[in-house]
Each structure stands twice: as structure tokens, then as C-alpha cells.
Amino acid sequence: MTAPAPARAPSRVRIALPWSVRLERRLETPRWLPAMTTVGAVVVALLISGVVLALAGGEPIPAFVHIVRASFGSLGVISDTLVKATPLILTGLACALAFRMRLWNIGAEGQFLMGAWGASAVVLIPIVPAGTPSIITIPLMMAAGMLAGGAYGAIPGILKAVRGVNEIIVTLMLNYVAALWIAYWVFGPWSEGGFQLTAQFPREAWLPRLSDFADAIPAFSGLTVHFGFVIALVAAVLVRFLLVRSRLGYEIRLIGDSPRAARYAGIDVARTIVIVFALSGALAGLAGMSEVSGVVHRLQLAISPGYGFTAIIVAYIAKLNPYGVVVASIAFGALILAGREIQPSGIPAMIQGILLFSLIASEVVLRYRVRVTRRVA
Amino acid sequence: MDPTIILAAGVASGTVLLFAAVGEIFAERSGVINLGVEGMMLIGAVVAFGTAVATGDAWLGLVLGTLAGGLLSVLHAIVTISFRAEQVVSGLALTFLGTGLARVLGEDLSKAGAISLLPRITVPVLSSIPVIGPIFFTDQSVLVYVGFIVVPVAWYWIGRTRPGLHLRAVGENPAAADTLGVDVARLRYAYVVVGGLFAGLAGAAITLAVSPGWFGDLTTSGQGWIAVALVIFAQWSPLRAAFGAFAFAAIRRMLLDIQGPQDLFGIPNPFYHDHTLTFFLQMLPYILVILVLVAVSGEAMRKRIGAPAALGIPYVRGERGH
Numbered sequence: 001m002t003a004p005a006p007a008r009a010p011s012r013v014r015i016a017l018p019w020s021v022r023l024e025r026r027l028e029t030p031r032w033l034p035a036m037t038t039v040g041a042v043v044v045a046l047l048i049s050g051v052v053l054a055l056a057g058g059e060p061i062p063a064f065v066h067i068v069r070a071s072f073g074s075l076g077v078i079s080d081t082l083v084k085a086t087p088l089i090l091t092g093l094a095c096a097l098a099f100r101m102r103l104w105n106i107g108a109e110g111q112f113l114m115g116a117w118g119a120s121a122v123v124l125i126p127i128v129p130a131g132t133p134s135i136i137t138i139p140l141m142m143a144a145g146m147l148a149g150g151a152y153g154a155i156p157g158i159l160k161a162v163r164g165v166n167e168i169i170v171t172l173m174l175n176y177v178a179a180l181w182i183a184y185w186v187f188g189p190w191s192e193g194g195f196q197l198t199a200q201f202p203r204e205a206w207l208p209r210l211s212d213f214a215d216a217i218p219a220f221s222g223l224t225v226h227f228g229f230v231i232a233l234v235a236a237v238l239v240r241f242l243l244v245r246s247r248l249g250y251e252i253r254l255i256g257d258s259p260r261a262a263r264y265a266g267i268d269v270a271r272t273i274v275i276v277f278a279l280s281g282a283l284a285g286l287a288g289m290s291e292v293s294g295v296v297h298r299l300q301l302a303i304s305p306g307y308g309f310t311a312i313i314v315a316y317i318a319k320l321n322p323y324g325v326v327v328a329s330i331a332f333g334a335l336i337l338a339g340r341e342i343q344p345s346g347i348p349a350m351i352q353g354i355l356l357f358s359l360i361a362s363e364v365v366l367r368y369r370v371r372v373t374r375r376v377a
Numbered sequence: 378m379d380p381t382i383i384l385a386a387g388v389a390s391g392t393v394l395l396f397a398a399v400g401e402i403f404a405e406r407s408g409v410i411n412l413g414v415e416g417m418m419l420i421g422a423v424v425a426f427g428t429a430v431a432t433g434d435a436w437l438g439l440v441l442g443t444l445a446g447g448l449l450s451v452l453h454a455i456v457t458i459s460f461r462a463e464q465v466v467s468g469l470a471l472t473f474l475g476t477g478l479a480r481v482l483g484e485d486l487s488k489a490g491a492i493s494l495l496p497r498i499t500v501p502v503l504s505s506i507p508v509i510g511p512i513f514f515t516d517q518s519v520l521v522y523v524g525f526i527v528v529p530v531a532w533y534w535i536g537r538t539r540p541g542l543h544l545r546a547v548g549e550n551p552a553a554a555d556t557l558g559v560d561v562a563r564l565r566y567a568y569v570v571v572g573g574l575f576a577g578l579a580g581a582a583i584t585l586a587v588s589p590g591w592f593g594d595l596t597t598s599g600q601g602w603i604a605v606a607l608v609i610f611a612q613w614s615p616l617r618a619a620f621g622a623f624a625f626a627a628i629r630r631m632l633l634d635i636q637g638p639q640d641l642f643g644i645p646n647p648f649y650h651d652h653t654l655t656f657f658l659q660m661l662p663y664i665l666v667i668l669v670l671v672a673v674s675g676e677a678m679r680k681r682i683g684a685p686a687a688l689g690i691p692y693v694r695g696e697r698g699h
Contacts, residue, residue, distance in 0.1 A: 023461075023693075025693075052478075056481055104465055106469070159667070159670075159671060159674075163671055163674045163675050164674050165667075165670050165671055165674045166606075166609055166670060166674070168412065168465065168605075169602065169605060169606040169609070169666065169667075169670060170667050170670065172599070172602045173599075173602070173606070173663040173664070173666050173667050174663075174667070176599055176660070176663045177660045177663050177664060180656045180657075180659050180660045181656070181660070183656050184653055184654075184656040184657065187652075187653045187656070188651075188653030188654075188656075309473070312466075312469060313473070316466060345480060345484075346476070346477045346478065346479070346480025346481040346483075346484070347477065347481060348477070349473055349476055349477030349480065350473075350474060350477030350478050350480075350481055351477070352473050352477065353416075353470050353471070353472075353473030353474025353475070353476070353477050353478075354474060356466065356469065356470035356473060356474075357452060357456060357467070357470045357471075357474060360456060360460075360462040360463060360466050360467055360470065361455075361456050361460050361462060363460075363462055363463075364460040364461060364462065367461070368461075
């Protein structure tokens with residue numbers, strides 16, 4: 001790499017810069033660098049977003065101040081932020097798990113919807129009779145949500161493992177199918193009096209909220225954060241354990257880093273693909289269950305403002321680290337919460353795009369040393 | 378349920394998919410996957426429509442919409458070619474950014490009234506050919522005819538010309554192309570932007586010709602992703618992409634028309650009498666894409682044909698790809 005580029009016939013006019021930029025592959029990455037680049041990338045993304053906002057006629061600094069105040073300004077809004085973070089943590093874990101193996105599951109949104117449908121089916125079909133206590137209903141809903149999401153996630157896994165079908169396209173198409181599937185049930189069999197939503201679930205099917213305990217602890221009154229947040233935190237610990245300590249996790253990491261080496265090591269790659277896709281779908285499905293049982297308390301069309309898509313960015317910003325997913329989800333939960341009031345409505349999505357770009361662009365400094373050298377005339 | 382109407386409509390709206398797919402074929406042939414087609418299409422669609430509303434000039438809208446798609450693709454080129462970032466994630470970022478930006482730009486456009494569209498043309502002699510005339514050459518938007526020209530030109534360019542040879546070399550074996558003096562990064566930049574221009578054109582074709590108006594994300598409703606799938610189905614050939622685009626769009630139109638009549642083949646039409654069943658009809662195009670991919674993937678595995686060998690792999694002189 002140190003040899004000068006071969007001289008070439010000057011076939012076209014080139015602008016001669018006084019310096020040249022070269023990328024050299026790093027042999028070792030300093031431990032502090034990944035965190036620093038992430039922070040740097042976020043700062044750069046916010047700066048760019050601010051400029052774009054200003055160009056669009058908005059006032060960036062008041063907008064950012066508003067986002068922080070509207071999401072962390074009081075105990076009540078912090079609780080609301082955690083409510084938004086809950087589905088992001090679970091879908092973010094779903095993405096992180098699959099991405100670690102370089103399986104591009106872009107279908108967390110669809111698996112989330114199927115999980116919400118599966119959980120709803122427990123009380124709406126109904127699978128359990130009315131009046132069944134929470135202690136039975138809730139675990140059944142969790143199981144049904146994970147089963148529905150996991151089965152839906154397994155479809156692209158099986159197709160990829162058996163036929164080598166591109167999982168990105170399949171998961172994306174299945175997102176549309178899942179949305180239509182929900183629409184059918186909400187407009188059709190489960191419609192409440194012709195409206196586009198189902199009947200409200202009985203209280204036994206609600207995940208407990210902090211505000212439910214306001215009688216005992218008055219400070220909890222009005223706090224909407226629900227048990228799903230605890231489930232999400234437990235899931236983060238479990239996924240971390242799975243990836244770092246278990247045999248399956250070792251196989252996932254090995255396949256992700258070098259599929260060929262994994263095959264030589266005797267790992268059944270096809271089987272692992274299906275398992276990881278099913279687990280990923282189950283996590284996203286659990287997010288759907290948590291959302292219908294903890295927040296909406298019914299099934300309706302708009303139960304997700306794109307959690308499954310934001311999850312992709314969450315997983316990336318966390319560098320696929322499960323605990324990082326929790327932190328990133330809380331930040332994005334704030335953006336979603338405060339973003340509802342920001343006009344025009346596309347701005348949060350735009351900021352997410354800029355952020356993701358900035359993040360992946362920043363990774364170049366992790367893998368390469370950027371050398372700026374004076375050009376020798 | 379008139380087959381001629383369905384097929385003619387398939388050609389009209391299939392033109393959108395055709396442009397997007399041909400653009401993506403150029404990018405992928407050079408070795409760069411760009412999953413941001415949906416985002417670039419939305420930007421093209423909103424810029425084209427906004428320009429037409431503001432100036433009353435659909436042609437100006439077409440030009441600016443196309444350029445907007447190209448401009449957005451430059452970001453993907455910088456990040457994936459110069460910074461060597463993961464192409465899949467960069468493409469997703471492009472879709473997020475394009476969608477968000479399009480919604481910001483299109484804030485007031487959903488209430489905009491009718492605009493002057495691109496002209497429709499009936500080709501004199503060709504339109505009187507039985508069967509083919511009414512489907513391909515009667516009262517179609519001028520962009521449909523542009524599509525008829527783009528496909529053979531793209532096919533010829535990729536397969537039969539010297540620049541096309543360089544394009545394929547860069548996508549199949551960049552190290553060898555580099556040895557022969559082909560500037561790999563420059564060509565990849567160029568073809569990623571060509572892909573962006575086509576995606577912008579596809580978006581403009583929606584709002585200025587096929588289904589005028591701005592409906593936020595629903596304007597494209599996933600057609601950018603379908604175009605990406607179409608490229609795999611077409612095995613990176615513009616001719617197969619054109620066939621796939623027209624056929625897919627015709628099937629989609631047929632599924633729409635099925636809901637119309639009270640009776641279907643002598644029995645009461647279930648989709649007419651119970652509208653909630655139409656959600657299943659709407660699922661079919663997406664399921665069809667999956668089924669076609671399954672079929673094509675099997676074929677590709679058997680015949681050992683498929684994607685350009687260096688697709689998705691950044692090229693660094695002196696380093697082996699992984």
C-alpha cells in the first residue's frame with residue numbers, strides 16, 4: 001500500500017490537490033475509539049439535522065430543546081419516554097441478534113404486528129374464557145405473541161436456508177402482508193361496531209402499570225410505564241447471555257464474521273439461520289404483545305409508528321450490543337415521543353436517516369487510519 | 378375485466394417499476410447494491426410533483442425529479458465507495474432519509490389540485506396492429522415510450538459496448554479491471570448515480586403520469602422494494618426486468634379489477650360482497666414477489682448464475698475481498 005500509484009497518461013484534466021487522503025487498514029482498534037466515533041457521529045448528525053431544519057424554515061435549537069424537555073423534563077414524560085422505548089428495545093434486540101450473523105431481518109415491523117395479533121387472539125378468539133386471572137392470561141399472551149412473531153420470522157429464515165432467497169426482500173414484503181392481515185381482522189371479524197379497532201381487552205389482559213399502584217405509593221400516580229419495560233430489560237440480559245456465553249451465540253458470531261470458517265468448523269449454517277430468524281421474530285413479536293397489552297389494550301391499525309424500522313437504527317447505533325440497545329432505545333423513544341408534535345411530521349424520520357448515515361460513515365475511522373499526506377510534486 | 382385494458386394499464390404502471398429496476402441493474406452490475414430505491418423514488422416523486430404544482434410545467438418537474446433522485450444517490454456512493462461502509466445499511470439509511478425528506482418537502486402538496494400531466498400519445502401506424510397496438514401504443518404516456526427505448530439501449534450498453542464491458546468487469550472482478558486501467562471507484566460512482574437518476578425518474582413517472590398526486594409514503598407504496606426484487610428476478614438483465622415489470626403491474630391491476638363485478642364466472646363475487654376479503658387480494662402482489670424469488674433462487678442455484686461476483690464488496694486496491 002505504500003508504493004506510489006503507477007503513473008498514468010494524463011487522459012483528462014485532474015485537479016491537483018496539495019495533499020492526498022489515504023486509508024490504511026488498522027491492525028488494532030483502540031478500545032476507546034468505537035464509543036468516541038458513535039458520540040462523534042451523533043453530534044455530526046444533529047448538526048446536519050439542525051442545518052436542514054434551519055433551511056426548511058424551522059428553528060433548530062428551540063426544536064432540540066423542545067425534544068429534550070418534552071421527553072425528559074418531568075417524571076411523567078420520562079415515564080412516557082420509557083413506554084416508547086419498550087417496543088424499541090425488544091425490536092432492537094431482534095435486529096441486533098440477526099444482524100450479528102449478518103442476517104438482514106428488515107421484517108421486525110411485520111413480526112411485531114403478528115406478535116400483537118397473536119397476543120390479541122388469546123383474548124379475542126378467545127382462547128381463554130373471560131375472567132381468567134392475569135397470572136394465566138398474560139403469560140399465554142406472551143407465548144402467543146412470541147409464537148406468532150417467531151413463526152412469521154421463521155418464514156424468511158427457512159426460505160434463505162433452503163433456497164438461498166434474499167431475506168431483505170422477503171422480510172420487507174412480509175411487512176406489507178402483516179399490515180394487511182391486521183387490517184382484515186380489525187375491519188372484519190374483530191371489528192368493534194364497524195369501527196377500525198377491536199373491543200378493549202378485559203383488565204386481566206393488561207400488563208400492570210406503575211399508576212396501578214398509586215393507592216399504595218402516591219408518587220406513581222399518572223405514570224404510564226408498564227411491566228413490558230421490565231420484560232424488555234430481562235430480554236436484553238438474556239440476549240447478551242445468549243450471544244456471549246452460549247454455544248449458539250458463539251456459532252452466530254462465528255458465522256457472522258466468517259461463514260466459510262463456520263462451515264469448516266462443522267456448524268450447520270442453515271439450521272442456525274432458521275433458529276436465529278425465529279428467535280429474532282419472537283423478540284419482535286413480544287414487542288407487539290407488550291404494546292397491545294401494556295399500552296393500547298386493543299388491536300387497531302396504527303399500533304406502530306414504525307418501531308420495527310427504527311429498531312434497525314437502534315441496533316446499529318448500539319453496535320449490536322444488547323445493553324447499548326437499551327440506551328439507544330431510550331434516546332429514540334424520546335425522539336418518537338417528542339417528534340409527534342414536531343411539524344412537518346417527516347422530520348423525525350429524516351433525522352433518523354441522517355443519523356444512520358453519519359453512523360455508518362463514521363465506521364471508516366474504526367477500520368481504517370485516515371492519512372492525510374502532502375503530495376510530493 | 379377486459380384483458381386489453383388490464384394489459385395496457387400494466388404497461389403504463391409497469392413503466393415505473395421498469396425505470397427503477399433498470400437503474401438498480403446498472404448500480405448492481407457495477408458491484409454496488411443500493412437498497413435506497415424507495416427513498417430515491419419518493420424524493421423524485423415529490424420534487425417532480427412540487428415543481429409541476431409550482432410552475433405548471435410537468436417537463437421541468439420531470440427533469441428536477443430525476444436530478445433529485447441522482448443527487449440523493451451521491452450520498453450512497455460516497456458512503457459505500459469512498460468510506461467502504463456496509464452497502465445494505467447505507468441503502469436503508471437512504472430510504473429513511475429519502476422518505477423523511479420527501480414528507481417534509483411534500484408537507485402542503487397533498488392538498489394541491491390537479492396539475493398538467495405529461496402528454497399522452499397514440500402512435501399512428503403501430504397502434505393499429507391487432508392486440509399489440511391497443512396494449513402498447515394507444516393513449517400511453519410519453520414516458521411509456523421512453524421506457525420502450527431505455528430497455529434495449531440499456532441491454533445493448535451493458536452487453537455489447539466497451540463501456541458496458543468495463544461496467545461488468547468492475548462488478549465481476551474489480552481487481553482485474555483495475556489492472557487493465559479501469560478506474561473502479563469512478564465507474565462505481567457513475568453507475569450508482571445513474572441508478573439514482575432512474576429511480577428519480579421512476580418517482581416522477583408516478584406523480585406526473587401514472588397516478589398523479591402526492592400521498593406521502595403511499596405514493597410509492599413499496600414499489601422501490603419491488604423493483605429491487607425485480608432485479609433479482611431479472612437476473613440483472615434489462616429485458617427480463619421489462620417483462621417482469623409489465624407482467625407484475627398487469628397482475629396488480631387485474632387484482633384491482635376483480636373487485637368490481639357482482640358476479641365472477643357465474644358465482645357471486647366474494648370480494649364484491651365482503652369488502653374485508655379484499656385485504657387478501659391486496660396481499661397477493663407481495664406474496665407473488667416472494668414466490669417468484671423462491672422460484673428464481675432455486676433456478677439460480679441450479680444453473681450457478683446470479684449476482685455480479687463482487688456485488689456488495691467494497692474494492693480496495695491491494696486487498697482481497699472477504
